[in-house]
Structures are given as C-alpha cells and as structure tokens.
Amino acid sequence: MLSYLLAVAVVxxxxxxxxxxxxxxxxxxxxxxxxxVGFFAIxxxxxxxxxxxxxxLELTLPCAALAAGLAAWPVALLSLRxxxxxxxxxxxxxxxxxxxxxxxxxxxxxxxxxxxxxxxxSVGLGIPGDPTLVAFALALxxxxxxxxxxxxxxxxxxxxxxxxxRDDEDAVRALGKSPGRFKVAVFVVSCLFVGLxxxxxxxxxxxxxxxxFGALLTFYIWVAMILGGAGSVGGALVGSAILLGFIEGSxxxxxxxxxxxxxxxxSVRLGVIGLSMxxxxxxxxxxxxxxxxxxx
Amino acid sequence: MGFSLFANLAFNGLITGxxxxxxxxSITLVFGIARFPNAAAGDVATVGAFAGLLGPxxxxxxxxxxxxxxxxxxxxxxxxxxxxxxxxxxKSAVSSLIASIGMAFFVRAALTFFLGHDQRVYPxxxxxAMPVGPLRVQPTDIEIVVAAVLALAAVFSILxxxxxxxxMRAVADNAELARVSGIRANRVLVAMWLIAGLLAGLSGxxxxxxxxxxxxxxxxxxxxxxxxxxxxxxxxxxxxxxxGVLIGLAQELxxxxxxxxxxxxxGFLVLLVTLLIRPQGLFAKNSLVR
Numbered sequence: 104m105l106s107y108l109l110a111v112a113v114v115x116x117x118x119x120x121x122x123x124x125x126x127x128x129x130x131x132x133x134x135x136x137x138x139x140v141g142f143f144a145i146x147x148x149x150x151x152x153x154x155x156x157x158x159x160l161e162l163t164l165p166c167a168a169l170a171a172g173l174a175a176w177p178v179a180l181l182s183l184r185x186x187x188x189x190x191x192x193x194x195x196x197x198x199x200x201x202x203x204x205x206x207x208x209x210x211x212x213x214x215x216x217x218x219x220x221x222x223x224x225s226v227g228l229g230i231p232g233d234p235t236l237v238a239f240a241l242a243l244x245x246x247x248x249x250x251x252x253x254x255x256x257x258x259x260x261x262x263x264x265x266x267x268x269r270d271d272e273d274a275v276r277a278l279g280k281s282p283g284r285f286k287v288a289v290f291v292v293s294c295l296f297v298g299l300x301x302x303x304x305x306x307x308x309x310x311x312x313x314x315x316f317g318a319l320l321t322f323y324i325w326v327a328m329i330l331g332g333a334g335s336v337g338g339a340l341v342g343s344a345i346l347l348g349f350i351e352g353s354x355x356x357x358x359x360x361x362x363x364x365x366x367x368x369x370s371v372r373l374g375v376i377g378l379s380m381x382x383x384x385x386x387x388x389x390x391x392x393x394x395x396x397x398x399x
Numbered sequence: 400m401g402f403s404l405f406a407n408l409a410f411n412g413l414i415t416g417x418x419x420x421x422x423x424x425s426i427t428l429v430f431g432i433a434r435f436p437n438a439a440a441g442d443v444a445t446v447g448a449f450a451g452l453l454g455p456x457x458x459x460x461x462x463x464x465x466x467x468x469x470x471x472x473x474x475x476x477x478x479x480x481x482x483x484x485x486x487x488x489x490k491s492a493v494s495s496l497i498a499s500i501g502m503a504f505f506v507r508a509a510l511t512f513f514l515g516h517d518q519r520v521y522p523x524x525x526x527x528a529m530p531v532g533p534l535r536v537q538p539t540d541i542e543i544v545v546a547a548v549l550a551l552a553a554v555f556s557i558l559x560x561x562x563x564x565x566x567m568r569a570v571a572d573n574a575e576l577a578r579v580s581g582i583r584a585n586r587v588l589v590a591m592w593l594i595a596g597l598l599a600g601l602s603g604x605x606x607x608x609x610x611x612x613x614x615x616x617x618x619x620x621x622x623x624x625x626x627x628x629x630x631x632x633x634x635x636x637x638x639x640x641x642x643g644v645l646i647g648l649a650q651e652l653x654x655x656x657x658x659x660x661x662x663x664x665x666g667f668l669v670l671l672v673t674l675l676i677r678p679q680g681l682f683a684k685n686s687l688v689r
Binding site for chain 1: 436486503661
C-alpha cells in the first residue's frame with residue numbers, strides 16, 4: 104500500500120511541476136497555454152531519445168527542459184501578435200501537431216508502437232535503492248526548486264510587472280514598459296519546468312507512446328490549476344494532489360464496481376474532467392482556494 | 400500522378416470542404432454573436448453523426464439520417480445554451496471557451512461510456528462509383544453536395560431575408576446598439592444556437608456518410624473548422640464557407656506530398672499562416688465583426 108501511494112505521489116509531483124508552470128503563465132501573466140501537453144511530450148521524448156543515444160541522465164534532463172523552452176520561444180513570440188482567443192486555439196493545434204509528428208516519424212520516435220526500455224531514474228543516475236523512492240526524491244526536489252523559483256519570481260519586481268500585465272496591459276504600456284519581453288520570458292521559463300516534468304515522466308514510466316500525450320492531459324493540468332486557484336503557488340500543489348486523488352481514486356472505484364470496464368472508466372474520467380471544467384467556470388472560477396486572479 | 404488523380408482529389412476536397420464549411424459556419428455564428436470560440440462544436444457534430452444511426456428506424460435513406468442528426472445537434476446546442484453559456488455570458492470569453500472544452504469532453508465521454516469506441520457505418524447500400532469524365536463519383540457524394548448547398552442557402556436566407564436574421568446580424572454588428580434598439584438578445588441567441596446546432600449536426604452526419612462514424616470524428620474536424628473560420632474572417636458567414644472549401648481542397652491535394660497522417664496538420668498550418676500574414680482573414684471588409 105505504501106509503495107502504491109508513493110508511486111501515485113511521484114505522478115502527482117510530476118503533474119505539480121506542470122501546474123506550477125501553467126500557473127505562472129495563466130494565473131500570474133494571463134497567457135492561455137492550451138498546449139501544455141505538447142511541451143511535456145517534447146521534454147519526454149528528448150530525454151528518452153538522448154539517453155538511448157548514450158547520454159547520461161544528468162545531461163538529458165536539462166536537455167529536456169531546454170528543448171521544451173526552445174519549442175516555446177517562437178510560440179511565445181506569436182502570443183504577442185494574437186488576441187487571446189486566437190492564441191488559445193493556436194496552442195491547441197500546436198500540441199495536436201506535435202503528437203501527429205510523434206506518431207508519424209517512426210524512425211525517430213517509434214511511432215504509434217511507442218518507445219520501450221527507457222532507462223529508469225535510479226539506473227540512469229546510478230543511485231542505488233528502491234526505484235520509486237529515488238524517483239520520488241528527485242521529483243520532490245524538482246518541485247521544491249520550482250516552488251522556490253515561482254515564489255522568487257512572483258515576489259520580485261518582475262513578478263509585480265507580470266501581474267500588472269495580467270490585470271491591465273494597456274496601463275502597463277502607458278507607464279512606458281513593454282509587456283512583450285515579460286510575456287515571452289514567462290512563457291519560455293515556465294515551459295522549461297514543463298519540459299523537465301516530461302523528462303522525469305519518461306524515465307519514471309520508462310515507456311512512451313503518442314496516446315499518452317492527448318489533449319486531455321493539458322486539461323487535467325488546467326483543472327488542477329483552477330481548482331487550486333489561478334495565481335496561487337500553494338494552490339497549484341493542492342490542485343494537483345486533488346486531481347491525482349481523483350484519477351487514482353477512479354481506479355479503486357473500478358475495483359468496487361464490477362460492472363464497469365476499464366474502458367468505461369476512462370470515459371468516466373473524461374466526463375468528470377469535462378463536468379468539472381463546466382461547473383468551475385459556472386460557479387467557482389476563482390477555484391477552491393481562491394487566488395486573486397480567477398478566470399472570471 | 401496524373402491529371403485524373405488530382406481531379407479526384409480536388410473533388411474529394413470539395414466534399415470534405417463542404418463538411419468543414421458547415422461546422423465553420425456554426426462556429427462563426429457563435430463567435431460573431433456570443434463572442435467566443437466554441438470548442439464544443441466538433442463534439443456536437445459527433446453527437447449528430449451518432450444520432451444519424453437512428454435514421455433507419457424512422458425511415459430509410461440518407462434524408463432520415465441527416466434529419467435525426469440535425470435534430471440531435473440542435474437539441475444539444477440549445478440545451479447547453481440554457482444550462483451553460485447563458486449564465487456565462489457576462490464573463491470573459493476565456494471562461495466560455497474553457498467551459499466549451501469541458502462540454503466537448505463531457506459529451507464525448509457520455510457517448511463513449513454508453514456506445515463504446517467502435518467505428519460504425521450507416522446502413523446505406525453500397526453502389527459502384529459512376530465515371531463522370533475523369534472523376535469517380537459516388538451517389539452519396541452528390542447527396543452530400545446537395546444537402547450542404549441547400550443548408551447553406553437556407554442559412555443565408557434566414558440571415559438576410561427574415562426579421563430574426565436581421566436581428567442576428569444587428570447583434571453581431573453592435574450588441575449595445577441592438578439592445579437599445581429594442582432587440583431581445585435572448586431570442587436572437589436561442590435562434591443562433593439552434594441554427595449552430597443544426598449545422599453542426601448536419602456536418603457530422605455528412606462526414607459519417609462520406610467516411611465512418613467514430614467518437615473522435617468531431618474533435619478532429621474542429622481544427623480545420625477553426626482554421627476555416629479565421630481564414631474566412633471571424634463572424635463572416637460567406638468567408639467561413641469559402642474558407643472551409645479552401646481548407647478541404649488544401650487537405651486533399653496535399654495528400655500525395657505529405658501523406659495521410661499529416662493531412663490532419665494542414666488545417667493547422669493554414670491557420671498559422673493566416674494568423675501571421677493576415678490575422679483579420681481574407682474577407683475582413685464586409686465582415687460582421689471588426
């Protein structure tokens with residue numbers, strides 16, 4: 104039981120890393136990233152492929168973060184030119200296109216058959232001990248790091264600037280500051296977190312396939328962020344914990360309800376995420392912990 | 400790769416394009432009047448396609464399939480207007496957009512929970528394709544073209560020849576001015592969501608007639624339809640239709656060069672290029688929203 108909880112906690116931490124990133128982008132800056140899963144996939148495949156080419160994990164994990172950041176850069180520039188609704192649609196299409204490339208370029212990614220036999224974190228880093236425990240410690244360290252970076256950013260002059268951009272971009276311009284540079288910086292830096300999260304995921308699960316990177320994952324992260332309250336660093340962690348509690352809880356529910364198959368349970372998960380997106384927007388856009396921002 | 404290959408691809412592109420057009424018209428009406436990109440349109444189309452499977456119970460032939468699909472699309476669309484989008488009307492477009500994605504997931508989850516993930520086909524007789532010049536034409540292709548053109552003609556008649564259509568255009572043009580002129584926004588919005596649902600349902604059934612019915616069909620149609628909407632200038636019905644046909648042609652004609660999988664990415668590419676070069680779309684001059 105303990106090892107099961109530990110395994111769930113690793114995934115929760117990996118998701119928290121993405122939730123923290125999305126919170127910086129949307130909660131603090133107002134950038135709508137509907138393509139989280141695309142950067143996650145880039146991080147995962149980059150680290151997995153580099154490690155299979157013989158690079159040590161100490162190098163491949165930073166490379167995963169960098170690759171996602173690089174992929175985020177042109178998109179971030181695009182966000183300066185587009186109205187937010189347009190940008191949201193573009194991000195949705197961007198992530199779908201990345202998945203299309205992964206499933207098509209079989210010579211590189213193994214295509215739809217997937218990429219098996221990725222080095223696990225404990226083997227790859229040469230740390231002896233229970234692999235789940237090693238993954239947990241590493242993911243925890245990354246999340247603590249990301250929380251510290253987030254807090255540091257948010258409470259700095261930079262942080263006040265991005266929140267001002269979120270609240271009233273025209274006022275920021277009137278004060279003679281250029282919002283563009285800040286937006287690009289936030290978008291790229293937070294995508295570094297997402298890429299790292301993808302790298303951790305690849306070496307924790309040790310098998311990658313395109314169907315792990317559907318649009319649903321993006322909205323898992325969105326629901327986690329809104330639940331915790333957009334614009335609240337602690338909320339991002341709570342939201343991810345609630346989300347994982349639900350995803351894993353639905354597995355137990357599946358054991359308790361013998362009439363419901365695993366495939367039907369996946370429909371239930373999709374339905375509950377959809378329903379909670381509608382209910383949150385309708386009744387509690389500020390989330391459970393209620394940051395200042397919210398989606399109202 | 401001879402002339403006849405490209406002629407056939409172009410013909411198929413026209414038909415796919417009309418299907419995309421219908422969904423794009425649904426999206427552009429919502430965008431022009433309720434002012435948010437409706438990501439649930441694709442899954443309303445899916446529900447329409449599945450409802451079309453009930454057609455043979457009501458009566459034979461493509462007509463009943465289409466009618467069942469349109470009815471289901473309209474019901475779903477109006478129901479969600481009252482339950483979800485009307486209460487959200489005062490909030491930002493982002494709230495409605497997120498809620499519409501939630502609706503898309505919820506609707507698809509309900510479909511797959513009760514009906515499973517299997518692909519289905521309509522029980523239509525299999526007929527040998529007729530040669531028309533270089534083209535190989537299925538009788539269902541002609542039915543699709545006729546149905547799409549009739550539907551587009553009906554929507555444009557409603558928009559330009561009826562009082563409710565005039566009010567819809569007024570609200571799209573300037574919501575405040577329409578309100579002070581005594582136009583009841585609620586009626587306009589019910590009519591708009593009704594038409595949007597009918598169009599999405601039709602688009603889904605026609606795609607089902609052309610290919611197969613599957614739970615992901617609508618979501619996959621969403622990106623080309625958004626691209627068509629933006630290419631044709633948001634809120635511009637004529638633009639949405641032309642944009643849809645252009646994207647259908649681009650998708651099919653690119654198949655020999657980029658392969659079957661990347662065909663799905665063509666819609667996104669067109670969207671991206673449009674937004675970079677001409678974000679207001681091709682038909683910005685006579686658009687309904689500026």
